[in-house]
Amino acid sequence: MIVLVGGEKGGSGKSCIAQNLAALLTVEDNASVLIVDCDSQGTSADWIKLRNTNPKAPTIDLVQLNGKIRNQLLGYSSQYDYVVVDCGAQDTMALRSTLSTANVALLPMRPKRRDLKTLPHIDEMVHSCKLVNHHLSAHIVLTQCPSQPNQQSRLNEAKSMADLYDIEVSEHVLHERHIYDDSEESGLSVIECEPKGKAADELRALFKDLVQIPKQESFDNVVSFA
Numbered sequence: 069m070i071v072l073v074g075g076e077k078g079g080s081g082k083s084c085i086a087q088n089l090a091a092l093l094t095v096e097d098n099a100s101v102l103i104v105d106c107d108s109q110g111t112s113a114d115w116i117k118l119r120n121t122n123p124k125a126p127t128i129d130l131v132q133l134n135g136k137i138r139n140q141l142l143g144y145s146s147q148y149d150y151v152v153v154d155c156g157a158q159d160t161m162a163l164r165s166t167l168s169t170a171n172v173a174l175l176p177m178r179p180k181r182r183d184l185k186t187l188p189h190i191d192e193m194v195h196s197c198k199l200v201n202h203h204l205s206a207h208i209v210l211t212q213c214p215s216q217p218n219q220q221s222r223l224n225e226a227k228s229m230a231d232l233y234d235i236e237v238s239e240h241v242l243h244e245r246h247i248y249d250d251s252e253e254s255g256l257s258v259i260e261c262e263p264k265g266k267a268a269d270e271l272r273a274l275f276k277d278l279v280q281i282p283k284q285e286s287f288d289n290v291v292s293f294a
């Protein structure tokens with residue numbers, strides 16, 4: 069299965085979600101996973117380098133690719149259970165190539181006006197790629213959401229705005245939590261550092277719903293590598 073984590077806005081949490089998905093599938097589902105880093109910043113590649121210095125962290129493979137990567141992705145998808153593609157914050161050939169091949173697209177967005185302003189263009193991209201990839205299941209994922217109850221209206225407004233477009237808006241949101249920053253510093257994931265925390269539960273709920281994971285009972289295996 070090919071899962072794209074992409075979008076147009078910088079810093080929305082694309083690499084973070086790609087890394088946490090890859091780690092969850094590896095650690096809790098025992099799946100073979102390849103991360104494809106298409107961003108010249110190499111955020112996920114740097115994360116894997118850090119991860120490789122921790123002998124306790126299960127290995128995750130990574131390649132860096134760009135340009136027309138459709139055929140390469142198809143090749144990798146026959147070798148790995150999951151290919152997780154981390155695309156940079158631009159409308160690149162790699163992003164469109166992946167959208168035209170992927171099974172699932174997760175499109176993270178903060179509940180902020182500048183992120184939401186990218187909706188029309190993302191909607192156009194998804195729509196045109198669906199003409200060649202009818203099976204693409206694309207979802208907007210609201211991320212870095214404030215937890216304070218008095219900020220709930222902000223989240224509701226963002227959901228209503230996203231609902232105006234054809235892309236499905238996931239009912240599962242990810243809240244702003246320090247464990248994301250803390251875990252990535254050591255090449256680990258949220259699930260490995262705080263397996264019983266709220267952030268881990270939110271990630272599991274999101275991935276369980278949007279990425280079809282065959283052995284879902286293995287979510288009960290709680291392991292800590294921190």
Ligand SMILES: Nc1ncnc2c1ncn2[C@@H]1O[C@H](COP(=O)(O)OP(=O)(O)OP(=O)(O)O)[C@@H](O)[C@H]1O
Nearest residue numbers: 078079080081082083084157212243244245248249
């Ligand atoms: N839910 C969250 N709560 C708190 N911090 C988060 C959350 N998600 C991501 N972050 C933080 O936001 C920052 C940017 O995340 P990340 O690098 O994943 O974004 P990106 O969309 O890949 O950025 P770019 O467009 O530069 O590739 C990181 O410091 C990450 O730890």
Ligand SMILES: [Mg+2]
Nearest residue numbers: 082083107111
């Ligand atoms: Mg990134």
